[in-house]
Amino acid sequence: MTAPASAMTPASPGAGRGPGPAPGPGRGTGALDGDRLFLMLVGLTVLAGLAIFIAWPMIVVFLKSVAVGSGYGFDNYTKVFSAPKFWTIVGHSLTVSATVTVITVVLAFIYAYALTRSAMPMKWLFRGIALLPVFAPSLVQALGLVFLFGRNGIINRTFGLDIKIYGFWGVVTADVLYCFPQAVLLLVTALSVADARPYEAATVLGAGPVRKFFDVTLPGVKFGLLAAAFLVFTIAITDFGNPMVIGGDYTVLANEIYNQVSGQMNFQLGSVVAIVLLLPALFAFQIERIANRRQFALVGDRSVPLVPRRAPLFDGAMLAAATLIAIPILAVVGIVIYASFVKTWPYNMTFTLNNYTQNTAQNGLQSLWNSVVVSLMAAGIGVVLAAAAAWVVAKDKGPVGRVVNALGLLPAAIPGMVLGLAYVFAFNAAGGVMALLYDTLLMLAICNVFHYFSQGLLTASTSLRQISKSFDEASSCLGGSAFDTLRHVTVPLVLPTLISVGVFFFMRSMVTLSAIIFLISPGTGLAAATVMLLDDAGSTTHAAAFSTLIMAVVLAALAILKLVERLFARPGRPGA
Template structure:
């Protein structure tokens, strides 16, 4: 076998040099793998038991393997398998790129997720073997049963409402001729890129116990926003734009010809809507429902801030993992989150792969304004305006709140809240460092995977694509939990390092970087690369001189997207950061719970300003409205 692997297939012009390069590659990779194995698997001699026979105490030792031999085995297989493809052996660059892809996905995606399952079925920290103890413990805790029900309730309500309203908003903003669409689209998309819990904080400013509207304007004291309806309301603010974004892309791509043909054949407008337009957007509606559902069940910040003691799985998991440090119970809770998310992902994947119709044929006209009767159009427009007004009010209250003495009590203008920010500068630096790092890493990985997935043919391409997209469906809290479980102990000890946060963010957002790059890659005519190869440029040279420059916009869009999402994340950060690596959002969250509203508003305001600057930069760089860049 080794002989077969070492000789190159006949079609390749076999020269000594090429063969030497190929042999060197195998040796170097084997060495690297061995080094990694030595790091990941250590055999220690530990004391097993002591026996006292008479006066003589015998100490029995045993060898103990610590670390992850299973991971090493998986990695070895992942590195070795590509060597068996003759096609890959002829293309060393492709081979190495594929190996890098397999390795990184195995370590940073599949392994942590697998660990959630492994730990959830373990009886205790040192136990081995399969056990359902954790689930028995969960069943015994009435709190968990309630949290599960609550989570599903919040998830279902948010998903249904956000999808319905988001669909109406998307339809209005893509296919009707109402005034001010450009700005309305930007305003209604903003909540998507701000930290979600900033929304619930702003809602508290306006509608809380001492809220500007409820207390100062309406003098309501009997009603309060805390509880499930508050959580759902807050969730809708950020989930409606998500649903609207997904659907507007599809509405804009439906060929007008199809609807005209249906009308021409005698279908009345409502009949056409029911039989043609709606079925065509069904896959997108399912995607929107899935993503908003995952968002809602995964969210940690909002239920903490506005739940008023209403327990959901994410908050329960946080308490078990971080406050009580019960990894196994936390993992079992994470599984409860993971299972519905994976089921929803599989369902959505199955349905969209079976029925995806957005194919643009030549001569098809898309994105044209539909004539709608006024009694339908203007109420829809009113809905859009209402949403935009709420969004403006929320952001306005944050920015104003930062400059008043004590929100709710004393609205005198002041700058003193900003002084509280100076203590948060180290955290801001941490956040910027981590977000830039994960942006770059995720961007590079996105381009690499997109190149592998769209341009190259090799066995197992579908599996690679699936693994790289999987994180899309994983709640952020579960990712945090998975990383802690997988990399907390020996031999890694990665918890508390910047490295683990950067990697977690990069791989969590990889699906979006990948999709953006794939879309850009599809725009580029493959014959450009073929021309370069044909003219004698190597794969590497072609990638550097042709592929990458043509994809650079997609690359930077991906980098900035991941940057923004990392700057505003709380669900993953709360599990992964530690004293030295504390992140800005975590600090801000604590200030919101313990500090005064005005102090917290200063924190949120600064973050919103940073995000707005990044968005401006993004638009400038790509020459597009940022709204278009967030379409997945």
């Protein structure tokens, strides 16, 4: 799950209201100066956090890539680029990402089309199934495929097949399952924002369903399709967990970074590969944002919402298509849960709870508790920083607001593995407070916060833009300061959104792997990394148990969010 639903809104957080209302009768020059000072202090605090934990680490990782002896140069780039193996790995990454993009976008479009343009039953169930992959670490998709199609997979053994899942097609299949929810969320949004008038006009002109699909539907969502394609490409090319589990000898860029840094201790060469991986991610992110903005510009304030009508034949076809797509998602998640209760896969399929109770060499359940603690810290820190940054961007139209906006959106284009490696270089040898933070759960929480900061910022900004500026004007007229307005008006109005942002940070911190893989130590192990270590050690059923526990914790957090949303869904509240 890349973000809460509202985070998919493509408008820039820099858009919105002006710097604030004019002074009211009880507000003098001194009060305005106090408001400006408060805004400046909040803005500079947020800016300092973004500079320390985003800008500085990225500068350091670049400097590391050009460090040669006691000076700087591009010898490391020359060494990497001159190796034939490197270009083979680049080709692997691009081929996998392109293949995953095509397959995922096609399947996600069919699925989203069934959810938005048909009247098929049980849409709520299919929406839930589509989101299942975001409740677990990415490598769970690969783990499930191994249980199904591996050398000892249940399908291979049951039907006497010899499906070879390791390698290119294994990585592609796992990444398609992992990227599918993000593409569906984006395409559902694009297909939901539709104007009924062009369809009515096409019907009057005698156009049939096929003609309307190609002449009206596809042109209307072309930018949504483009945005989905580049979003999926970015996720696929930066994924680390699935290739580690199911890639075999098929190495991609994310794995090469891990091999260079953790396996061979070649930090300079690892930095070069990290910079190379960063470039296509940055490019894809920019194209995705441009496409998103164009998509929503197609719908005006006079648009008539398109409501699907019942058509038994079409609805049945859409239901069948959605079911066929949902079955593999359910099968992969279901087989992992099933394997977690098996004694010894696949030789002794006796039911057991030992996989949940036995302490393992990889810190046992301590890593799960560490993940919960880190996720709670990330939720708290992330909500405060994202809300503060969104408020600064909305109120400060000067250089501080613009820089906060730019730096706040940058993490969306930075692969998690690159950010984690940058933290190692920037803070491992740092002195002072940073030396105290390194190798702690708090540092892991901070890394997760800034890894997913862009989505939190976009969500909070969207909610702030929905608040009428008349609230600020009324507070100012009554003599309230900017702090008073923020505390007594703004925060209560956006509290449901802030809770949603907190749950988002919690959920993503529970399942992330790439951003923290270089930062963990024996004392700060996290559950997602433990799943990878257990699978690597051959303890697949223990890995399945840890995966199931992670999914249970994330689903519990989501249930709490839904409960809170119901409590806040009262008449008169924004978004109620």
